[in-house]
Amino acid sequence: MFDIFWRFTAERHRVYERRVAGEPGPWTDDAILRQFKFCNVYRAADRVSQGLIKEVIYVDDATAAEDLAFQIVLFRTFSNINTWRSLVHHLGRKPVIDDLCGNRLEEALNAVRAENSRLYTGAFILCATDAYGRGIKHLNHVELFRDMFVIQNLQKQILEASSLKDVYDALHRFPLMGDFMSYQVAIDLNYSELTDFSENDFTQPGPGALRGIKKVFESTGEYSPSDVVHWMVDRQEEEFAARDLTFNGLFGRPLQAIDVQNLFCETDKYCREALPDLKSARTRIKAKFAPSPEPLDAFFPPKWAIVAPTLEAIAS
Template structure:
């Protein structure tokens, strides 16, 4: 059957409703019953040339230079028209549909092989890129269908019942791929922490581009703030009361995150206190006149003028705004309302959702939000929302926060199905806060894989290239650190760095033996105290068992 305008016509084998008419007549045409049904209608009438003929349907005569009906799939034999006589030439094979082209149609992440772009034919093999872009290839011992079957058996039905056009298997594969990314990124941190040589992974995308850690508290920017917080904690007795100390920590987090460049604060000697703000402001003015970089280049910042206005506004009128803000945050924290704390911080002039959530995370990780927990609530940024859409597709059956909680709740099940053991930090799983953190990096990873498949030269991400361009790690900041206890240079003694705050401790002050120096993870006594206090408060509030 075919449609012409508003009319629908049906052609049977007797050609009663519509028949071709030409100068040769229909008597020379082959019998329709002798031709397979899946061959083009043109091939049922082999003696009728396609060019210059007419179709008569009723009283209408149609020009058939261009077919007016959709032709069915022809047999392969009909497509082979002396292809062997054609001269060989170099053509690019048709690459598989890219990741984004699938996702924009409401589907989910495509992880099947091949995971690399198809090379040019007749191209020398030594010039082809040997890039492994599929994390599945690193875990070949577990078949994909077995993994997805195990995951789909435990997932709630409403997760996949509304994610058309695909169903359970597709969502299960995407969830598995997300946690494969989490496993590989955390394994990179562990390999590097052991002192293994670069590269720490066989995945070329993860090996040549910057990605944040799965645990936000392991990122260098967060470890620097933790070290500064411990320094404030040792001077807590200088504050008149607990409220004044909380105001100091809130000020420090705001000042640090709005700049978010460690080198700027190292030049000053640390994050400035409220009393040190005039001196810090003078240093920033001098840096601006000298065209020295003040702010980070990892994300958008508010700029010099707005930053100065924001910080000055917190100190005017005897710091009344900072005091009222800290009281509102403490009230919400007592009620275990992380969202309320986030919304209170967002009321500060020029502070949007991104910076407000970063400050909220700093207060959570430093145990300054009392009974609040990292699994209570999370603010999903644009990157995390894009990552959720990559995994679950477009659905209105549940909100994005619920889907993030599903990823947190089923992480153990997915790792068991994959047959891998997640190298967790200090025995902690991936909290809801860190799920949001990982989703943002996951969507960046998928975007880079997609560009690599299309052989794009503009990957649009910071590259790890210490040998040629000089772009590498900031681990040079850890060289020559002094022991925080005795202030002795750590290069001249056996020393160890805390994984949580990167503070240096020498062997004389800790009296650690071979067991500690060879351990994969180690946190210093102040960080252990903070972690223990957080666990105690969460157990008291019923947040954890």
């Protein structure tokens, strides 16, 4: 499993590089990668994160910092690019905190739901408690947003945070914001210019990552799951080199803690097919791979100074 982790990472990322460069498929000889859907090695390269970065964060519309913080939290709550685009259409602009003071956001969400009942992603499970007494999931989230940005001024706490852990803690104290969701939103906020912390400063492995860690290691001793993630981050160059694997990172950017914790989850999925006899709480991969007709975007936070090269440069 430990060996598979690194080989899967290198091959899955080669698929991404070839697709970004415009090379026609199939992009790998790996039968499992060709048949089933796996997230990109780098979280920021996945389509939903790309939608967030391009259509919410780095849009030339002079959004106030406070409103941008709200927009990022709102987008990740639904994690559905079509929901975001429909909201913008119904409001005539990006949502702002003032939309929470009346019923504008709620009315817009109701309209979007009437047009398309699927407001949320199916990629991960959100806390489903009726924390604010509204009875309907998206209305509870509207009340959450009001609590966050109108009543408790979360935007100020985000802007004044001194670490990624501070951002996580500020989010985590709210109802409906579990460990996993708070960490995901903290990473999203850190894509923007609102904060600028290393993605290796803090990590919070989710349920899938915990399953992967248990498969990759017979024992982690006194290491916590977070310690394991950071240990893998620190060893990446040695492990790729030990297997003679070419891995240039995200056009030069090495794996970060958020990427490694995601990779534990993806490796867990991969091994349901690669090692079916390995004891596991889950035995199959649900999503089959079907290439999207839309070209892959490769736009990352400008502060990372990443430029995607051409196919010729990747091949060389």
